[in-house]
Amino acid sequence: MSEEIHARRLLQGNEAIVQGALAARCRFFAGYPITPASEIAEQLSVRLPAVNGTFIQMEDEIASIGAVIGASLAGGKAMTATSGPGFSLMQENLGFACAAEVPCVIVNVMRGGPSTGLPTSPAQGDVQMARWGTHGDHSIIVLAVSSVLDSFIMTVRAFNLAEKYRVPVIILSDEVVAHTRESVELPLKSEVKVVDRIAPGMPPDWYKPYQEDARGVPPMAAFGDGYRHHVTGLVHDQDGFPTQNPQEVEKFHQRLSMKITKGLPDIQLTRKFHMDDAELFVVAYGSVARSAMRAVEEARMAGIRAGLVQLITLFPFPRRTLTPYLQQCHSVLVPELNLGQISREVQRVNQGQCTVVKQNRVDGRLITPQEIYNRLVKLSSGRLS
């Protein structure tokens, strides 16, 4: 048996997502070709059958996520990958996965929008759609990746969260992260923590597929395991059967929301740089976070006490992480490749303590470190002692 060794490899973001999915033991992919996500499908069509998994190219994105949900109900870890237009088509069945509590991972490699938009340019225009795209009140987990290594780590994480909380998890990448090649050292198989859904331990006759327990996440039986049960997108009772009883309907909604709220410390991932003594800070995610990191380093060298909070979990929005810094700092800069989608969230949680400054670019180009640096200098001028 060959010993595992750390090795550096030249990978693009989309390839790292493939590696991450395989490391998380994803065994099913259904998708539809779309730029700039297609490499994920192409590579999984090669890799999955070799590990006894399944790849299928469906007739559209609606069918793709349908097949993913079906595969997950049959016990497999499943994912799909798309970009904005395809993600729009997936919203209906994404809601089904929320309501029926079916773990799955959906990668959206964002490109310019709306509509067909800019297929080969980066953007971050799908942030609020990831949160609110499917109809009805629902909880959802959205992660944003900023690098090739991140693409690997957060894909594993996305599967783990999906399995643990029985929710669809959305990974937002963008055209730049997806297609940038970087030299990375991926964790060894033995270093990757993989979480699997909890199977029911009780006899089949006792199994209530949607019964509330202390964890808020009921055990999940796979079709064919002997735990014959009903799965529906209708509001259902603890047996999985449709209900209109107000008490049961209320309970259904509250548990779906509470199971995520209970897991917040586990779900909300952020990275902090130079925040301890920061007077102003940047909130950034995705490829923009990397420009922000460089800008903050340069601002520090110029004597500006700037910091960065990189958001990995966009939703549920990490309010508790930001609140102390919004009290500590006089300004927060939110650079984004859209007209202000996360700055909305920052403003919402800020409650007037701090000046929230937007920095937006929607021309299909990146926000450069220099642009962010210039804004930091401007924000700090007059405030330096």
Add this chain to the structure above:
Amino acid sequence: MPPSIQALTHTYFRHNKRFPHVWCPGCGNGIVMGALLRAITRLELEKDEIVLASGIGCSGRMPTYLDFNTLHTTHGRALTFATGIKLANPALNVVAIMGDGDATAIGGNHLIHAARRNLNLTAIIINNSIYGMTGGQYSPTTPFGSTTTTSVYGHIEHAFSIAELAVTAGASFVARSTVYHAALADQLIEQAMMKPGFAVVEIISNCHVQYGRRNKIGNAVEMLTAFKEQAVTVKKAATMEQKELQGKVTIGVLADRDLPVSTDEYKKIRERARAAQEES
């Protein structure tokens, strides 16, 4: 002797489900459900190995009542979920149950591609020519000239022939029955479930409440009588002129062909992929 209704009810109905069901008295859905259960009984299939997946509408409620692995998906998408289930666990016997609007309007793309793809799945399509649950709007199988709640001045579009559509799209097995011909429906569903590859059974059914009444065909009994009169076997239809076949419904097996089944073909893909990986 086919099993009695009581025996079927006791064996296959869910004891923990609150009844009554949602279907109107006289609805053809119950006949289709009975046909499916009789087929399953004859095939001696285990409940655990059966997955029944539906879309939305009156037909969509069928899985709720039955003691299998059951799934009530989104409108038109039953076949997409069924595809994922079958691929993830090919040992399961997956049956999709759909209505005409479900399978050929919102889910039309999925139907033709499932037929083309030829996974080992069974699709039962209950065709009552109307959107019943939502109040009687015209569907892709509503006949030209009919009156519905969205065509009160007369329907000006032409109807799909679902079974013929499935034949053209490449399904391995395609058959049609009506709810009057219940014994034939049993047989056809049994054959469909046995057939390797994608199998479609269209069952012409009655929605006397939303369709029959509005189009002066009458109640459930009168609609079933009409099906009896309209039905022509495939064998007999072959001897008839095109003109004579106007307004008739061809029943029986329309296509039964042995094509490579993609669920089996994928096993070969896995072998090729493993061999390629060992080489590299």
